[in-house]
Amino acid sequence: MSAATASRVLSGRGPASKAARQRVAAAATELHYVPHAAARALATRSGTRIAVAVGGQTPHTLNDPYVGRVLAATAKTAAAREVGVSLHWLPLHAPDELARLAENRGIGGVILVNPTKPALAAVPKSLRGRIAAIGIGSRDVPSFDVDNGTATTRVVQHLLAGGRRRIAMITGPPWLPCTHRAVTAYHRAVDQAGTPPRLVPGDFTAARGEAAATEIMTRWPDTDAVFALGDLSALGALGALRSAGVDVPGDVAVAGFDDIAFAALSRPGLTTTTNPVEDIAARAATAVLDRRRSSSLTFYPSTLVLRESA
Amino acid sequence: MSAATASRVLSGRGPASKAARQRVAAAATELHYVPHAAARALATRSGTRIAVAVGGQTPHTLNDPYVGRVLAATAKTAAAREVGVSLHWLPLHAPDELARLAENRGIGGVILVNPTKPALAAVPKSLRGRIAAIGIGSRDVPSFDVDNGTATTRVVQHLLAGGRRRIAMITGPPWLPCTHRAVTAYHRAVDQAGTPPRLVPGDFTAARGEAAATEIMTRWPDTDAVFALGDLSALGALGALRSAGVDVPGDVAVAGFDDIAFAALSRPGLTTTTNPVEDIAARAATAVLDRRRSSSLTFYPSTLVLRESA
DNA sequence: ATGAAAGCGCTAACAC
DNA sequence: GTGTTAGCGCTTTCAT
Numbered sequence: 001m002s003a004a005t006a007s008r009v010l011s012g013r014g015p016a017s018k019a020a021r022q023r024v025a026a027a028a029t030e031l032h033y034v035p036h037a038a039a040r041a042l043a044t045r046s047g048t049r050i051a052v053a054v055g056g057q058t059p060h061t062l063n064d065p066y067v068g069r070v071l072a073a074t075a076k077t078a079a080a081r082e083v084g085v086s087l088h089w090l091p092l093h094a095p096d097e098l099a100r101l102a103e104n105r106g107i108g109g110v111i112l113v114n115p116t117k118p119a120l121a122a123v124p125k126s127l128r129g130r131i132a133a134i135g136i137g138s139r140d141v142p143s144f145d146v147d148n149g150t151a152t153t154r155v156v157q158h159l160l161a162g163g164r165r166r167i168a169m170i171t172g173p174p175w176l177p178c179t180h181r182a183v184t185a186y187h188r189a190v191d192q193a194g195t196p197p198r199l200v201p202g203d204f205t206a207a208r209g210e211a212a213a214t215e216i217m218t219r220w221p222d223t224d225a226v227f228a229l230g231d232l233s234a235l236g237a238l239g240a241l242r243s244a245g246v247d248v249p250g251d252v253a254v255a256g257f258d259d260i261a262f263a264a265l266s267r268p269g270l271t272t273t274t275n276p277v278e279d280i281a282a283r284a285a286t287a288v289l290d291r292r293r294s295s296s297l298t299f300y301p302s303t304l305v306l307r308e309s310a
Numbered sequence: 311m312s313a314a315t316a317s318r319v320l321s322g323r324g325p326a327s328k329a330a331r332q333r334v335a336a337a338a339t340e341l342h343y344v345p346h347a348a349a350r351a352l353a354t355r356s357g358t359r360i361a362v363a364v365g366g367q368t369p370h371t372l373n374d375p376y377v378g379r380v381l382a383a384t385a386k387t388a389a390a391r392e393v394g395v396s397l398h399w400l401p402l403h404a405p406d407e408l409a410r411l412a413e414n415r416g417i418g419g420v421i422l423v424n425p426t427k428p429a430l431a432a433v434p435k436s437l438r439g440r441i442a443a444i445g446i447g448s449r450d451v452p453s454f455d456v457d458n459g460t461a462t463t464r465v466v467q468h469l470l471a472g473g474r475r476r477i478a479m480i481t482g483p484p485w486l487p488c489t490h491r492a493v494t495a496y497h498r499a500v501d502q503a504g505t506p507p508r509l510v511p512g513d514f515t516a517a518r519g520e521a522a523a524t525e526i527m528t529r530w531p532d533t534d535a536v537f538a539l540g541d542l543s544a545l546g547a548l549g550a551l552r553s554a555g556v557d558v559p560g561d562v563a564v565a566g567f568d569d570i571a572f573a574a575l576s577r578p579g580l581t582t583t584t585n586p587v588e589d590i591a592a593r594a595a596t597a598v599l600d601r602r603r604s605s606s607l608t609f610y611p612s613t614l615v616l617r618e619s620a
Numbered sequence: 621a622t623g624a625a626a627g628c629g630c631t632a633a634c635a636c
Numbered sequence: 637g638t639g640t641t642a643g644c645g646c647t648t649t650c651a652t
Contacts, residue, residue, distance in 0.1 A: 002639045007631055014632090015637055037416035038351035038358045039629035042644045048348045048358040048416075049394030052385075062386060063588070065571065068378020075362075075381060075397035076372060082416050084359030084394015087385035105645090106347035106358075106392050206575050235575045242577060261375070262572035265516050265545045267552060278373070312623045317647055324648090325621055349645035352628045415629090 010035060037082040047108025049084035050074065050288055051101050055114040055135075057175075059089045064204075065260070066277065070113055070134060073281035081289050083108060090115070092175060095122030102127045109288035111281070112141065114176055129293045132284040134277075136177040142296045144284040148178060148229070148257065149185040151273040151302035155227050155255050156189035158271075159310060164225035164253055168198035170212040170237060172229045182229050182257075198223065202233045209236025217244065217252075224252055225310065231256035231263050231272055238266065238309060253310035257302075269307030276300050320345065347392040357418025359394035360384065360598055361411050365424040365445075367485075369399045374514070375570065376587065380423055380444060383591035391599050393418060400425070402485060405432030412437045419598035421591070422451065424486055439603045442594040444587075446487040452606045454594045458488060458539070458567065459495040461583040461612035465537050465565050466499035468581075469620060474535035474563055478508035480522040480547060482539045492539050492567075508533065512543045519546025527554065527562075534562055535620065541566035541573050541582055548576065548619060563620035567612075579617030586610050 001023060008014035009024040016024075027033070041048040052071055054061055061067065067087075075085045086107075090097055095118055101107050102124040109130035112119065120138040123131060128140050137143025159167050169186050172179035183199065190197050198220050200212045209228055213236070216223055226241075228234035234256030241248055248254050248268060256263060256272040263270040280300050287294075311333060318324035319334040326334075337343070351358040362381055364371055371377070377397075385395045396417075400407055405428055411417050412434040419440035422429065430448040433441060438450050447453025469477050479496050482489035493509065500507050508530050510522045519538055523546070526533055536551075538544035544566030548558055556562050558578060566573060566582035573580040590610050597604075 003630075004632085004640080005638060008638090011631080017637060020637080032413070034414050034416075036352070036629050038348040039644090040631075041348035041358070042346070042352050042646085043629080043631040045644070048351070051389075062382060063379075065375050065378060068375060068382050069373075071381050071385060072372060072378050072397055075385075075395060078394075079361075079396035079398060082414075084388075084396050084416075085385060086389035086394050087382055088389060103342070104344055104392075106344075106394075206571070232571065232575075235572070239575055239577060261516065261542065262545070262575065265542075265549055265572065265576070267549060267577065313646075314624080314648080315622060318622090321647075327621055330621080346645050349628090350647075352630085353645080353647040355628070 035082065041108070045105060048106055049086050050078055050109040050111060050285065051086050051088055051107045052111045052113060053088045053090045053098070053101060055090045055092060055112070055116055055119055057092055062087060062089055067113065069277045070281045073278040074111060074285045077282045077285040078289065083289065090119060092116060093118070095119045098122050098127070099124055111284050111288060114178075116175055116177060129291050130288055132287045134280055134284055137295070137297055139295050142287055142292070142294055142298075144280045144287070144298050145178060145300070146275050146280065146302050147299035148302065149181040151257065151304075152182040152185040152227070153189050154304050155273060156186060158304060159225045159227065159253055159255065160193050160195070162253060162310065165195050166198070166220065166223045167195060167225040167227060168200065168216045168220065168223045170200050170202040170209060170226065170228035170233050173203045174201050179229065186227070202228060202230065204230040204232055206232045206236035209233030210240040213237035213240040214244070217241070217246070225255070226252060227255045229257050231258045231260045231270060234270055234272065235262065235266055238270065249309055255310040259305050263305070264307070266309070268309045271307045271310035272305050273302040274305060275302060345392065351418070355415060358416055359396050360388055360419040360421060360595065361396050361398055361417045362421045362423060363398045363400045363408070363411060365400045365402060365422070365426055365429055367402055372397060372399055377423065379587045380591045383588040384421060384595045387592045387595040388599065393599065400429060402426060403428070405429045408432050408437070409434055421594050421598060424488070426485055426487060439601050440598055442597045444590055444594055447605070447607055449605050452597055452602070452604055454590045454597070454608050455488060455610070456585050456590065456612050457609035458612065459491040461567065461614070462492040462495040462537070463499050464614050465583060466496060468614060469535045469537065469563055469565065470503050470505070472563060472620065475505050476508070476530065476533050477505060477535040477537060478510065478526045478530065478533045480510050480512040480519060480536065480538040480543050483513045484511050489539065496537070512538060512540065514540040514542055516542045516546035519543030520550040523547035523550040524554070527551070527556070535565070536562060537565045539567050541568040541570045541580060544580055544582065545572060545576055548580065559619050565620040569615050573615070574617070576619070578619045581617045581620035582615050583612040584615060585612060
């Protein structure tokens, strides 16, 4: 049996008879055969790792626990295919980092995390079919994202059902496009209820959540609910409110987004919505590894988790 | 100029004249040359990624935020060397996973996270010089770890200085060797102070922290301080105590270990000690990438962070 | 100190 | 459907 036939069977490409398949499979399992990823990558110029490129204003973005979750899920998925992962910061206003990734022959594919419109516009053609986004996508970049629009609607409706009528929202960073979907949903929901919109920009950090809550209570002292896009900000807001002597949820309800571990540990427990990041990252990784050309747009459902804070 | 000379210059091995060095350097920067990692790996059989192998009882271990931190730091360090990272679960009682990693020619090196003695004993000889541990090490495995012994001593001394005399400790999982250093330090510290030791096993989770705190207050109702190895457990304990109507820090002080983000957000804020995981992981990764043969043992200092809980 | 040549383990074209 | 051949881009003997 020739090497070529074995290769065809193992890679699943090209013709192969039943008999050949079986013999190869038998030999492979018996010899504990593991394909040599580097040799394959060299021959197919497919690259040996996939790059996780995270958009953000500072390299500090890479320390966000959210990035850790994405990376771990990606690494687990890729490891099964003998592919590694590397981590890169994508500065907001210097998208030529993408060109460098595209030219690097070691990189088989790219997963964009929190890309901006300019970043998507700067995606080199050579990356087509081997790039995916966790966040917004484009014609060339399939998108895998959490359905934060529907989630926002559910949160606001829950707050309204609980009798809240002056609901403020702490948004994500304004440069982050997926923030917009949530803000739009928020606007629609409060409009329908005939209650006033109250928006304050956030950045997903706890510190900003604290400041934002203070700002909200100063500008609109009669606010009776705060919804923060991101649990860290929600927890920051919760802390600031309690320090100011505001009772949560008595005076003001607080809700978050992401359902991080600490949401359950806070007192009162934080009402929030789930973010199936691991699942999303695994799908995005699979799409990149399979070189799917589809320009799809997939939303993953987020479910409301009711605790004491709202 | 021949490819061989260029290779010698770029890899830094073998002889090369000043002139040659300069010409190669000039050409490389001008052409934005990036070495092809796969080709190099194929020629040198050095592997194209480093494996992060995490010891634990269930695959769920890989979802721990601590693993995310290690992975992100490793990936960042490795990316600079054109090396990827993959993530693997190391079942506690099936260390032959290590043999599989060693045989896999795609894997250049291994970083062991939370290894056990049996796992270290099962390290194949072929991994020598390209393996490091975050946790305990061995003759063949250099260890990079946080100095939790000293940290524990400092925490206990701080509690004693605050007038606490019946200090309980929630440990890490008993199978985790680095737990022992902390427990030993705890014993020594309470012995010296002439106060009674009170130990309850933990597993780093919040749920176990809650249960452990309840157990502590049932067995030793006069306990006036709880130190948990791991902030998640400490926060779980804090929550359980407060639910039981115990005032923190009035009745019972609570201290943790790791200084995770939530430690600052909890009310009261959690007194804890830092864990420079990113730094440690970067060093371990560098050791593996450089193929250092030293059987070193490096402890990284942990500093006390005082908040309200103790 | 440098160059020529062989080869790392695989896949892709091309005959058969 | 299968085998033969020629690389993928580097490193490494071995001559010179």
